[in-house]
Amino acid sequence: MGIQLTSDQVLALAPDSGSAANGKKLANPRHWKSLGQSEEAVWGECQGSALYQVQVELASMTVKCSCPSHKFPCKHGLGLLLLSVDARNVPASEPPEWVRAWLAKRAAAAEQRVTRTEQKDAKTAPEEAAKAAKRAEKRLMLVQRGVASLDLWMSDLVRNGLASVESQPATFWERQAAAMVDAQAPGLAARLRQMAGIPGASRKWPEKLLGELGRLALLTHSFARIEALDVALQEDVRQLVGWALKEEEVGERGARVLDDWLVLGQHIVDEDRGRTQRTWLLGAETRRPALLLQFSFMGQPFKEQLLPGTAQRAELVFWPGAAPLRARFDARHGELRPLTAMPGADTIHAALAATTATLARQPWHDRFLCVLRAVTPVCAEGGTSWHVVDREGAALPLVEDDHWRLLTLSGGTAVDLAGEWNSETLRPLGMIAEGAYHALGGAA
């Protein structure tokens, strides 16, 4: 039994390099007064400044420790997991009382969440519903007014020419974005903020900016005649404009997919006030891609442990839409298993065709999971130009970065690669070499 993870995968959970180093120090039975594991959990008592009780629920990799550290997982948790990589370190046994109590509490809490939602549904009185409808109507009007002003602003831009925006300060975009926030359309605001970085950033910026403005215009155009759209696409348009779905709304309206979900790769982006973690999964049977987004503000840990290079029987629920990509775990069933193969497209042409099909259903998607079988990494010009090439000679450029690890692990031969494609460059996220998964990049 034991966890079937590699040390690298465990270390990827560490919130920072200091925790990783300390965890490694504690990965020695010498520090542990007791150790044990069952089907559901591993646990141990670690002798630090006091005796700490450390436990990990295996299905979700949730770590609990009695130490006062605000790091998550703390060094004790990491130490315990690192120890468990070698099953011989951790004897199988009956969980002690403190572990049983915690597991029972977690199970009860999960159940309660379900019943609470049901109760809430039952309680919603008619007057509540009326109030909510009124609020919704008010918001709709606000958004419609905001969208109208945005359309005017965009038309002005194009009338006066995009050349003028290169010299505009950042406030030029920010002011319009703030207006969209006031109009309760945060999705539109986010798109405007992204556009602020385009002018002058590359040689092709006019074309890029025009494309983004155009896609925004398509969105406002679609919003104005939303009733004419397909129901699923209506969901997309509302979410893109800024109606965020509540967890239970996703649960009610989103599709549930039970599969063997393969965690193919992860990428963490630092943003103003926190970090965004983008994790790409692929269903082994359904071949559906899924994007799990997690946000962390002010250095808080990500809520759910998602380990690249693992596979798990689980049910995902997708945000409703015409070509759903974003999802979250609804229930994680089996144990985490190491990933040893990645099902993917045999040619770059086939991978691009899948992207095209997705765009045909939902034209605002920006990033796609791209799993390529048997591609060869090619490095040119001393490491400044990178591609992956399939057996037909078709090539995708890699994102501007250092890809030496990918090249090293490939050894000049074809490998299976998972990456994030943004219609310009591919960001490698994970690969299989000699039957073993290796995470690439993302380990910020």
Place this chain on the structure above:
Amino acid sequence: MDTFVATALVGTAQAGMREATTGTPVDALAAALAAGDAERRLLLQAGARAVYQRAGYVAERVESLPTPAPQELLPACSPAAALLLVPLLAGMYDDLLPEALERLRQAGLRLPYDLLPAALGLRTNALRALVAPLLGERGRWLAGFNLAWSWVGQTLGDMTDDVPADAETIWNEGSAGQRVAVLRRLRSVDVAKAREWVAAVWKSEKAETRAEMLMACEIGLGAEDELLLEAALDDRAAGVRAAAPTLLARLPGSAFAGRVRERADAMLVWKDGKLDARPPKALDPAALRDGIVEQASQAKGQRAYWMMQTLALVPPSHWEERFSQSAEALIAAAADSDWSLALLEGWSRAALVFTDARWITALWSFWRQWGGKGKRGDAGARDELLQALLPLVPHELAEHFALHLLTDPSAQSEAEAYEVLDALPRPWSAAFGAAYLQGLRLFLASLDAKSTDAVPWDHTLTAAARALPLDCFAAALEPFSLPEDNKNWYIANFGRQLETFADTLRIRQRLFEEIPV
């Protein structure tokens, strides 16, 4: 830039009324739009065009693929060993890296692929030489892709005795470094040909290259090199002139060795069991040509300095034969002389130039107990020579001295214990390691709240953590007991040194376990 983007860039107001087209099927879609303002139409067209381009992305073509890396000949080290090496390669505990790399080499292992970019990024020549044989086929293959990693080929080339097949081409067309490297290799297999090479190009080379080529004569040094070396004494470049004397001195039959011996013989006379030193009163041009430097350094008189330099170029055994006295007797006599420092320093340097083990040991034993003549600079010169001789002294003697420094309270003025421990060959012998640990525990037991320093044990733990042999690990990792007094800064500081000591030792222990030799 196409006209569609250009229209947007200048603005529809400037572009006039003519309709912008994208030249794609998007135009047909735009035609279906209700008539509206030109700006809105352009934006929607731009949006559709952007989606069209994304959806219709055409892959590039790359025709030339890299040659695959050859099959590995060595197995990789274990994943656990790799995990230990990651922080070492990243610069943490980096003075443990040489030992770990050396162990991998002894075990016949290579680095796993994951570590190769970090290993190729190592910066010092010493570490590069250690890591180069561990890169495996994959590492050598990888190094070919990045100019910053071109050191790999050179380092590996330097390490083999084989002369590469294209040696002649490298000699004629390579960089200065490559040329000297290939010359050194050739000297070890075909010294006659190497001499021909140098003779043919000597006059046209730059001064730095001439000096390097001269230095290469140390490999396979022989009488046939004399001509070139002797001529180098008249070279116009100081760097070339400076390289010649010690090499010429090591050619026993050379005219140079004869001249220097003659000069030295005139300086030393053995009379009635005493050594009479007669340093020259002036420096003649011939001595100047032979590399004796005129400028006296501080604290040494000009005459003493000339004598010291001259003696440094004569094999010490010469004096045993000439005066029929043992090295010890000669050293004792020199110590009594008025010119003791110059004599003994000259002999010490000569013992190092000619690697005379007997003299090294005898001189080192002398310096150990020498208190100086009370002159400024005496102690400094003594410490410097002790450090220089130490690595060549028999291990047992050196360790015995170190122990004496640590445990004999009267020895503390002789040398800094931590410096001597640092210079000891690693690993220490098990006996010395055990004695060190025993002494350390006794010292700890002697500490109390009133202790005001940790001399001579202060800072010795750094050397000990790196040099203790495996046999001593268990004893070293037994917990240490320090007086429970957090207010005493010295005790607290030593406590921190002990923690680092134990941490470092544990890493070494894990390395030993994970890289079995």
